Amino acid sequence: MSAISSVANSAGSAGDISKIMQMNGENLGKEDFLKLLVTQLKYQSPMEPMKNDEFVAELAQFSSLEGIQNLNDKFDKSVQSNTLLAQSIGNSMATTLIGKDVKIQTNQFQLSEDNGMEIRYNLPEAAESVSVEIYDDQGNLITTKTLSSKSAGDHVYQWDGEDKDGKSFAPGTYKVVVKGIDADKKETLASTYLTGDVESIRYSNGGAYLMVGGQMYGIGDVQEVLNQ
Numbered sequence: 001m002s003a004i005s006s007v008a009n010s011a012g013s014a015g016d017i018s019k020i021m022q023m024n025g026e027n028l029g030k031e032d033f034l035k036l037l038v039t040q041l042k043y044q045s046p047m048e049p050m051k052n053d054e055f056v057a058e059l060a061q062f063s064s065l066e067g068i069q070n071l072n073d074k075f076d077k078s079v080q081s082n083t084l085l086a087q088s089i090g091n092s093m094a095t096t097l098i099g100k101d102v103k104i105q106t107n108q109f110q111l112s113e114d115n116g117m118e119i120r121y122n123l124p125e126a127a128e129s130v131s132v133e134i135y136d137d138q139g140n141l142i143t144t145k146t147l148s149s150k151s152a153g154d155h156v157y158q159w160d161g162e163d164k165d166g167k168s169f170a171p172g173t174y175k176v177v178v179k180g181i182d183a184d185k186k187e188t189l190a191s192t193y194l195t196g197d198v199e200s201i202r203y204s205n206g207g208a209y210l211m212v213g214g215q216m217y218g219i220g221d222v223q224e225v226l227n228q
Helices: 003-011 015-025 032-043 052-097
Strands: 101-105 107-110 119-121 128-137 141-145 153-159 170-179 185-190 191-206 209-214 215-218 222-225
Touching: 052 191, 101 209, 107 119, 107 141, 119 170, 128 153, 128 209, 170 191
Parallel strands: none
Antiparallel strands: 101 191, 101 222, 107 170, 119 153, 119 191, 128 141, 128 170, 170 185, 191 209, 209 215
8 A cells, every 4th residue: 555545544535635735744745645635535434424524625726826926936936037137237237337447355465576565444433453363275374564543444455565573475465454542551442455457247146246456356345336
């Protein structure tokens, strides 16, 4: 005897489908529901057939289940369609940023051999001193620069690519953490960012990315368009 027929028999002729679902321990789809109902009719006792009100109740449950599943299918397709539409619109709008000067939130900066590394940061409040921590691509702290007092707002620090002992580091990508320190030695994390022209748009995995300074950034990293 099949699993459905054994479940139907164990539930008895009362035909409580919700009870059968709980006994089976699974979420039944509408096809399973219909098979279960037919099997239940097939194995019911001739001496104790299912009552009309029980049969109608189970048909109503089946109809309700089918309606809910159809609604879920339509909702899923609608969400998928809207997501693709929004993604397509976003990709098209990204092209309007080509040639624009943008402000991009990041803690990754490029050290060049000739120009050093420009670090832009924003202090939420005035600081007695500023600590600039620079890490290599392995996450190792390679140097810390201590700057004089700064007011709240935007600032720029130009790193020459050397540590406090004069050791030079190779061009590449470095992570930067900037902290403002007040008179009570309390540290406040500053936000770091870069600015640059959008050179082109690159599409990857269905999304649009901005090419700025030869590096790829997501649309969500853009904080501000500076020359609209």
